[in-house]
Amino acid sequence: xxxxxxxxxxxxxxxxxxxxxxxxxxxxxxxxxxxxxxxxxxxxxxxxxxxxxxxxxxxxxxxxxxxxxxxxxxxxxxxxxxxxxxxxxxxxxxxxxxxxxxxxxxxxxxxxxxxxxxxxxxxxxxxxxxxxxxxxxxxxxxxxxxxxxxxxxxxxxxxxxxxxxxxxxxxxxxxxxxxxxxxxxxxxxxxxxxxxxxxxxxxxxxxxxxxxxxxxxxxxxxxxxxxxxxxxxxxxxxxxxxxxxxxxxxxxxxxxxxxxxxxxxxxxxxxxxxxxxxxxxxxxxxxxxxxxxxxxxxxxxxxxxxxxxxxxx
Amino acid sequence: xxxxxxxxxxxxxxxxxxxxxxxxxxxxxxxxxxxxxxxxxxxxxxxxxxxxxxxxxxxxxxxxxxxxxxxxxxxxxxxxxxxxxxxxxxxxxxxxxxxxxxxxxxxxxxxxxxxxxxxxxxxxxxxxxxxxxxxxxxxxxxxxxxxxxxxxxxxxxxxxxxxxxxxxxxxxxxxxxxxxxxxxxxxxxxxxxxxxxxxxxxxxxxxxxxxxxxx
Numbered sequence: 001x002x003x004x005x006x007x008x009x010x011x012x013x014x015x016x017x018x019x020x021x022x023x024x025x026x027x028x029x030x031x032x033x034x035x036x037x038x039x040x041x042x043x044x045x046x047x048x049x050x051x052x053x054x055x056x057x058x059x060x061x062x063x064x065x066x067x068x069x070x071x072x073x074x075x076x077x078x079x080x081x082x083x084x085x086x087x088x089x090x091x092x093x094x095x096x097x098x099x100x101x102x103x104x105x106x107x108x109x110x111x112x113x114x115x116x117x118x119x120x121x122x123x124x125x126x127x128x129x130x131x132x133x134x135x136x137x138x139x140x141x142x143x144x145x146x147x148x149x150x151x152x153x154x155x156x157x158x159x160x161x162x163x164x165x166x167x168x169x170x171x172x173x174x175x176x177x178x179x180x181x182x183x184x185x186x187x188x189x190x191x192x193x194x195x196x197x198x199x200x201x202x203x204x205x206x207x208x209x210x211x212x213x214x215x216x217x218x219x220x221x222x223x224x225x226x227x228x229x230x231x232x233x234x235x236x237x238x239x240x241x242x243x244x245x246x247x248x249x250x251x252x253x254x255x256x257x258x259x260x261x262x263x264x265x266x267x268x269x270x271x272x273x274x275x276x277x278x279x280x281x282x283x284x285x286x287x288x289x290x291x292x293x294x295x296x297x298x299x300x301x302x303x304x305x306x307x308x309x310x311x312x313x
Numbered sequence: 314x315x316x317x318x319x320x321x322x323x324x325x326x327x328x329x330x331x332x333x334x335x336x337x338x339x340x341x342x343x344x345x346x347x348x349x350x351x352x353x354x355x356x357x358x359x360x361x362x363x364x365x366x367x368x369x370x371x372x373x374x375x376x377x378x379x380x381x382x383x384x385x386x387x388x389x390x391x392x393x394x395x396x397x398x399x400x401x402x403x404x405x406x407x408x409x410x411x412x413x414x415x416x417x418x419x420x421x422x423x424x425x426x427x428x429x430x431x432x433x434x435x436x437x438x439x440x441x442x443x444x445x446x447x448x449x450x451x452x453x454x455x456x457x458x459x460x461x462x463x464x465x466x467x468x469x470x471x472x473x474x475x476x477x478x479x480x481x482x483x484x485x486x487x488x489x490x491x492x493x494x495x496x497x498x499x500x501x502x503x504x505x506x507x508x509x510x511x512x513x514x515x516x517x518x519x520x521x522x523x524x525x526x527x528x
Contacts, residue, residue, distance in 0.1 A: 058437075061349045068348045069341070070452075071444030072460040079433035106459070113457055 014084070014122030017108065022047050022063060025117055034086040034099070051084060059083070066107050066118050075103040077125050088126045100129040142216040144194060145201040153215035153223055160213075160227050161275035164268055172234035174224040175282040176204070176241070176263040179294040181220040184259060192252040196259055199250045207241045223279075231267040231301055238263045238297040246295065260295035262286060267301050321513050322487060327360050329520045334358040334489055337449035345445055353442065355504075356492040363488045365507060372400070375490065375503060382502075383432075385439030385465055391458030392515045393451040395508035397443040405500050406431030409438050436463050442493065446504060454519040487513065 008015055009029045017026040023046050027039040037050070048055045058080070062073035075083055082101040089099070102123045107115040140152040148156070157173075164171035178184075178200060185193040197220065204222060205214050213225040224241075226234050242263055250257045264286030268278050281300060289298040322330075338355040345351045363371055383406060385399040410430060440463045451458045487508045494501035508516065 061441075064348045065441050065444060068344050069441075069445045069448040070457060071441060071448060072462075074436070074440060074462045076433055076436070078429055079437070104462070109457060 013124075014120070016047070016120040016122070018047055018063075018118045018120065020067065020116065020118075022118075024050065031084075031122070035084065053085065054083065062105055063118065066105055067115055070107045070109075070115055072107075073105040075101070075105070077102045077129055083120075084122060089124070092126050092130055095130045095133065096126055099124055100126040145198050145216055147201045147205060147222075148213060148215035150215065150217055153213070153217060153225070156213050156215075156225055157223075157275045157279065160225055161268070161278065164227065169228055170230040171268040171278075172226045172229045172231060173266050173268075173278055173282045174226065174234060174238045174241070174263055175217070175266075175279070175286045176222050176224070176238075176261045177286055177290070178220040179260045179262055179290075181259070184257065188252055188255070188257060192250075192257060195252055196250055196257065199248060200245060200259065200261065203244050203248055204241050207237060207244055223282075231265065231299065234265050234267065235297060235299060238265050242295065242297055262289035262294045263297045264289055265297060265299040265301070267299075269301070321510075322362065322517060326517060326520050327362075327487075329524060330487070330489075330516070331358060331360050333453050333520070333523060334360070334450060334491070337453050338446055338491060341445040341449045345441070349441070351441065352496040354494045354496060355446070358489045358491040361488050361490070368488065368505075368507060371488070372398075372503075372505065383435055383465060385435055385443070385463050387440065387443045387463035388461040389443075389447050389451075389458040390460075391451055392456045392512060392519075393447075393454055393458055393508070394512040395506060397447055398503075398505040398507070399439045399443060400503040400505070401435060401439075402500065402502065405438075405502070406435040408500050409434045432465050435465055439463050439465075442504070446491075447506065450506075453523065454516065455522065456515075456519070487516070 008026070011028070012030060014031045014034065015026070015028040016024065016031060019025050023044055024042045027037070027042050029039075032038050042050055059075075062071075062075075065071040066073055077100045080101075080103075082098050083103045084099075084101065086099040086101075087093070088096045102125045104121040106119055108117045108119055110116045140148055142149040160171060163169070178196065181193065181196070184196055197216075201214065201216065201222060204224065208214055208224060208226075211227055212229075215223050215225075217223045224237070226237065229237070242261060245259065245261045248258070250259075264282045264284065266278055266281035266285060272278055272281075285298045285300045288300065289296050292298070335357055338358060342353055342355050345353055361371075381403045383401045383403055385401070386396060388396050440460075443463065444460060447458060447460075487506075489504075489506040491504045492501060493504055
């Protein structure tokens with residue numbers, strides 16, 4: 001084996017050489033390790049039959065650009081995820097189904113400068129992608145409860161407000177707060193308070209649809225963003241959440257701890273000019289729920305519905 | 314050939330370079346259409362000699378509203394060496410998504426992923442366009458170049474400005490400017506090629522060789 005071939009075989013990246021008809025000419029050991037296919041078994045076969053999902057416009061366009069212009073093509077992990085569906089490194093399997101790859105494609109010329117073949121470099125960037133994912137999550141999620149944080153909630157609220165306005169869609173909001181949470185902390189300690197926060201947020205999350213968004217707004221205050229949802233539906237959801245929390249039992253150091261929550265509901269109406277107004281309306285309703293006895297759902301949007309919703313509880 | 318007035322390249326050489334660029338961009342546009350169905354018009358290139366540190370100011374003057382642009386930068390290496398800058402309108406990335414990324418992702422994935430998609434699409438369009446133009450020019454001059462991965466230098470952030478430090482002031486540069494226009498998408502912008510100081514001597518020699526075949 002000559003020197004360059006030895007390097008070709010031992011480097012810790014994938015190297016593939018394709019001829020002008022996109023048939024495999026070389027396939028290094030890294031590729032064999034990841035794919036299970038030896039070089040002998042793939043040489044001479046079209047890459048599109050070895051890897052059918054490469055038969056897509058982006059890959060083919062880049063192959064053409066490499067052959068016609070001597071371009072380099074870059075397949076970023078962000079846009080493409082991967083080119084070759086290899087399993088991810090063992091420790092990262094829970095995070096990604098496939099190894100995340102950053103790939104480069106370019107021309108190989110003969111002595112006359114004519115492009116004869118194409119090289120492909122495949123780099124495993126799964127670990128980096130995991131770190132990035134974690135960073136993004138940390139930026140969006142509340143560390144204790146795992147639901148969205150205030151920063152994300154504000155941004156999402158703004159986006160959903162704009163979307164609802166643009167397409168004239170229903171849009172409702174639930175703001176809720178654990179009743180007498182300070183008492184929980186004072187009686188059982190902060191660790192118990194944390195447990196309650198976790199349980200309450202998990203319970204609320206279980207009552208919401210995938211398209212809804214739950215975030216922790218303040219200490220024991222939560223906010224549910226309900227796109228495509230009218231007032232009546234939102235009140236139903238809120239009431240369901242109230243019941244679920246009321247019947248929920250948290251076990252802390254062999255003691256059963258129970259809490260209730262108060263909820264304020266508001267629907268985006270024609271007069272409101274910002275998402276802040278919608279939030280204020282829900283927050284005022286929450287205040288009203290607190291003022292009138294807690295463990296209840298209140299809306300200020302339509303008085304008749306409000307009385308009903310409260311008295312039905 | 315002599316160098317008058319202390320110029321690093323003569324007016325005659327600039328004329329020849331302009332002609333080469335014109336041929337190169339014409340070929341590039343024709344092949345882009347033929348090979349990958351991208352229909353782009355490239356104007357007759359305009360060539361100037363500018364100290365690289367004056368380039369940000371020059372670009373600023375050329376495009377008026379720098380707050381509304383996205384810029385793709387890519388370096389190329391060979392005997393022909395330098396940087397290419399593609400200047401797009403700020404929203405071009407989103408316009409290109411429908412042209413380029415069939416089935417990669419949909420708009421429903423949220424604003425953040427749309428931004429990433431728009432940025433990555435811009436990088437891909439930039440890579441192909443820069444590669445085609447630089448590739449043809451270097452081919453006519455008798456060189457083959459390699460490229461760095463392209464990057465988006467600016468996004469559509471209203472307060473961004475073209476960073477001064479982007480251009481190495483030592484690279485007193487031949488700047489080529491062309492206007493490109495994507496016919497189907499109604500998107501147009503500028504392409505600047507800034508050649509490094511060290512490749513100027515090689516360019517002059519290549520121009521002489523190029524002309525020799527007609528003499």
